Amino acid sequence: MKQIVVVGAGPAGMMAAIKAAENGAEVTILEKMKKPGRKMMITGKGRCNITNAADVPEIIRNIHGNGRFLNSSMRAFDNQDVIYFFEGLGVPTKVERGNRVFPVSDKAQDVVDAMVERLHELGVAIETDTAVKDILTQEGKAAGVRTKTGAIYKADAVILCVGGASYPGTGSTGDGYEMAKALGHSIAAVRPSLVPLVAEDEWVKDVQGLSLRNVRGTLRVDGEKVAEMFGEMMFTHYGVTGPIILSMSRTASEYLAEQDRFVELSINLKPALSEEKLDARIQRDFEKYQRKQLGNALVDLLPHKLIGPVLDSAFLAPDKPVHQITVEERHRLVEALQDLTLVITGTRPLAEAIVTVGGVSVKEINPKTMESKLVPGLYFAGEVVDVDGYTGGYNLQAAFSMGAAAGNWCVWND
Missing domain, CATH: 3.50.50.60 (FAD/NAD(P)-binding domain)
Structure with missing residues (x-):
């Protein structure tokens, strides 16, 4: 035996x-x-x-x-x-x-x-x-x-x-x-995988705990797309986590280990809509809330916590009256909704990773x-x-x- x-x-x-x-x-x-x-x-x-x-x-x-x-x-x-x-x-x-x-x-x-x-x-x-x-x-x-x-x-x-x-x-x-x-x-070489990502953007702390479903995350390195996932994610006090983030984290950790690489995460909050359809949807909301300020006119489109970050990304003031929004400003809003970007500076420690690479x-x-x-x-x-x-x-x-x-x-x- x-x-x-x-x-x-x-x-x-x-x-x-x-x-x-x-x-x-x-x-x-x-x-x-x-x-x-x-x-x-x-x-x-x-x-x-x-x-x-x-x-x-x-x-x-x-x-x-x-x-x-x-x-x-x-x-x-x-x-x-x-x-x-x-x-x-x-x-x-x-x-x-x-x-x-x-x-x-x-x-x-x-x-x-x-x-x-x-x-x-x-x-x-x-x-x-x-x-x-x-x-x-x-x-x-x-x-x-x-x-x-x-x-x-x-x-x-x-x-x-x-x-x-x-x-x-x-x-x-x-x-x-x-x-x-x-x-x-x-x-x-050992490094983390299936691990949350750390973002440098301060606004993530204000939206921590917010979960998003049916979004598309795109990982870009030096402006080039290296990974893309559709599904769920969540904001934390340090950055982002959730299924699509964890799945892209292996790729992120690989590039983050290299020097002088610029890693960013783009979030498409409305991936099911084309730019034209999203613009049409925004126009309908603006018609509905034409007497309100911009920040209060997006309540049907976005979770309340995300309205500020999206408007900041579009360089739009939340207190601007809806009826004063120009076509160019509306297009900036469409872009922000489909390309809300975070700068990724690292991963959480290996001790917090679900899986070890290497x-x-x-x-x-x-x-x-x-x-x-x-x-x-x-x-x-x-x-x-x-x-x-x-x-x-x-x-x-x-x-x-x-x-x-x-x-x-x-x-x-x-």
Whole structure:
């Protein structure tokens, strides 16, 4: 019976342990936190977006950080397999907008509890409050691990699933990068993804907490469009967040890491309307509120908090009577409504990111088995690997697919 040690009890680690145990291995999970699945508990705002119901090629396209690396592992254990897996554990699922798959209960706790119960059924030992210091090798092969207290766990294979460097309070503190690096692995530069953006514009503080739906965000760098998303966003005291912002943040962080790049976010508040139709809509409102001041004539068109920033962007005074607005001023208002611009100066810290960009280089990992090409018997899965995707269940799917591959092949490989 093979002895397998899994380092980390997140989604990838628990899936790897389950698959290894189902294949007859004796498995031990070492988890530094007090409970397994800490980061899973906060995914999907506590609802756990376990996967996406799109077809596999579409999922891979939405894993913009080395998605093609997952071709083999995801086809071996795809999104339908994930759904069947959880439904088999008594966690029924549902599909919501954007093909996002959630447990019917809307409780991440149910997902974690189901995996932990399956681990117990299989006789997997879960040792919490146990932080691993380094991976041991013998004759060039992985032979076990040493904990920070000096305890040694011998193994025929080690699966490293300690996560990235985001949300360190859940246990993802970047430890895995150092362990892998010590064995000769290259670590792709680490930076935040799925993270809020920081704006220099003071007015965002006045509109903090305001959510917008059905808007189009365009990220521009030095005046050139580099990303565009349609959907929801929200203003905060430091800048912007929400689904479309998080999805564009990976691109933003890439350019922000370079010197002397001017990054800005353009918000089209009325993307469903052409300039002509929006102008016609404004004229109707002006006719309705012709005896009012401009600032009071936009209440049907905009949330109250945004009227000031939009008028400032259009260089229009809120107290100017509507009947005095010129055609040229009205056109400036149309432009401001469809190109409300913020200067982006940074991202929130990596500790606040949902996902880490970077990690163990995929060039040094067998994409079919997840085994290290440098150290036989060492496997990787999850966010410690240089793989990351958009919001929508793609990152958890990647973790489950990699974990399943590592858990299967660590037993099947000689």
